[in-house]
Amino acid sequence: MKQSSTSVVVMSDAERRERLRNRIYAVFPVVSVLLLILLWFLAAGAENSTFPSPVDIWNRFLLLMEKPIKQLNLFGHIWASLLRVFIALAFAWLPSLPPFALCRPWPGCH
Numbered sequence: 001m002k003q004s005s006t007s008v009v010v011m012s013d014a015e016r017r018e019r020l021r022n023r024i025y026a027v028f029p030v031v032s033v034l035l036l037i038l039l040w041f042l043a044a045g046a047e048n049s050t051f052p053s054p055v056d057i058w059n060r061f062l063l064l065m066e067k068p069i070k071q072l073n074l075f076g077h078i079w080a081s082l083l084r085v086f087i088a089l090a091f092a093w094l095p096s097l098p099p100f101a102l103c104r105p106w107p108g109c110h
Helices: 013-045 054-066 074-103
Strands: none
Touching: 013 054, 054 074
């Protein structure tokens, strides 16, 4: 950017394009999320829709925090699910590790 003697900022075309691109990149995610929420409200508000609204989801979340299922709140259930996934991943990896460990000492084995 160049400044003239009257303190007016003069930007080149490349600087203007870069500034516009940065504004678009800043606004696009916000607009995308707002459109997604609008579509969610529209889908939930349709006649004979079984799709829950965002308000229903929020109320159910609050109820789950107040009255946990089997003495576990939502985060306890998320942790239990992740633990199952990690255990399954370990069982999937364990059979594949010994062949690589046995194959490594021999130079011709790739």
